[in-house]
Amino acid sequence: MTGKNELKRAVCEAIDRNGNEIIELGERILHHPETGFNEDKTAALVAERMRTLDLEPQTGLALTGVKGRLKGKATGPRLALIGELDSLRTSDHPLADPHTGAAHSCGHNAQVAGMLGAAMGLSAIGASDHLAGELVFFAVPAEEFIDVEERLRRRERGEVKFLLGKPELVAKGHFDDIDMAMMIHVGSHDQMAKRSYIADSSNGAVVKQVRFLGRAAHAGGAPQLGINALSAAMIALNAIHAQRETFYDRDTIRIHPIITKGGDAVSVVPAEVHMETFVRGGSREAILDANMKVDRCLRAGAMAMGAEVEINTIPGYLPQRNNREMAQVFGGNVEALFGPGTFDIGGHRTGSTDMGDIAHLKPVIHPYLASAVGKTHGADFRISEPEHAYLTPAKLLAMTAIDLLYGDAAPARKILAEFKPLMTKDSYLAFERGLFRTEHYQPEAST
Ligand SMILES: [Zn+2]
Secondary structure: OOOHHHHHHHHHHHHHHHHHHHHHHHHHHHHOEOOOOHHHHHHHHHHHHHHHHHOOOOOEEOOEEEEEEEEOOOOEEEEEEEOOOEEEEOOOOOOOOOOOOOOOOOOOOHHHHHHHHHHHHHHHHHHHHHHHHHEEEEEOOOOOOOOHHHHHHHHHHHOOOOOOOOHHHHHOOOOOOOOOOEEEEEEOOOOOOOOEEEEOOOOOEEEEEEEEEEEEEEEOOHEEEEEEOHHHHHHHHHHHOOHHHHHHHHHOOEOOOOEEOOOOOEEOOOOEEEEEEEEEEEEHHHHHHHHHHHHHHHHHHHHOOEEEEEEEEEEEEEEEEHHHHHHHHHHHHHHHOOOOEEEEOEEEEEOOOOOHHHOOOEEOOEEEEEEEEOOOOOOOOOOOOHHHHHHHHHHHHHHHHHHEEEEOOHHHHHHHHOOOOOOOOOHHHHHHHHOOOOOEEOOOOOO
């Protein structure tokens, strides 16, 4: 039987042999960005490639997800290697779709190429003969929380229950046949000190959509007859800013509202003003506490002006918890490829990912690998090292999968035996459903 290290070397060589094709896949997706739940072409490309590898993909999971399986020689842990299908919307990005503004300014195209590259490499060397358990290659939709209105309409039509891909996949049972999961996110050299990094944790978030409703009137001739919804929103914003000293530093609260509609015409007292915000924090309790305070501030703005406010709260991301043991196995492979001291572990990030939702149920890791420059989510974000963006993740996914599942899959079994889920699937779904809330607040009518 081939030794574990020999197998890892062989898979890296197989990925290099398929290098041109893997890079082409990544670049093709880069040039055809599609936003969450609309990733039809990207999903079709994934399914087609999986079929040629005899992975018998299931398609249309949570609308666009694609899942293929490679079974080991014996039963054992089922490890998902995940790639996110969706782009962001960054209309001033040079590679943005001119019609939709969609652009891969978060590098998810590289995740899909890496996931498929791992599948190609592992299939090519017959890795399943040496592994126990199953490898689940999983292309998942809608990680970025954008297009909120469009997704709410999908929810009203019954197409989805949740507005993000992974919660939706959990709700539909598509994570029931997976025990643990990993993915690799592109990072920017401008934001990372080392080649690769895994935090212990990161923030979760709820999403708020807010409408202040006032009364229109001539802004010059008779403003006294109006109710200024923009003033109500401004008071609410100031009230939110005044909350900041009430937050514990350890909770890393981030509240970053924007006004998406500020009025109709400058000569009219604004009668309807729209605001959106995330309320992020390091724990579920911290998010719920900050969210309660934000609601209070929104009502205060309405009350001060005698306006009304409609507050829509939508579940976003749960805080991420990376599994330490999986992270160490992964880090060992980073250092095998790049040398000692190229991998960092620990600390807390203040961004969010819906891998956090999966982390509440199963052991997961969500490392970053630097292969881009510019600001993540910005117009200047660009993959600067195609080989490390597309081929290195394929190698690291495959090597880590071999480490976890080789022989009788002892390392994966140990991680699963020691893992204590923070929630059951049922309590998770009940918590998420409970976050959906619409409040109409109408202070006593003033005369
Ligand atoms: Zn991302």
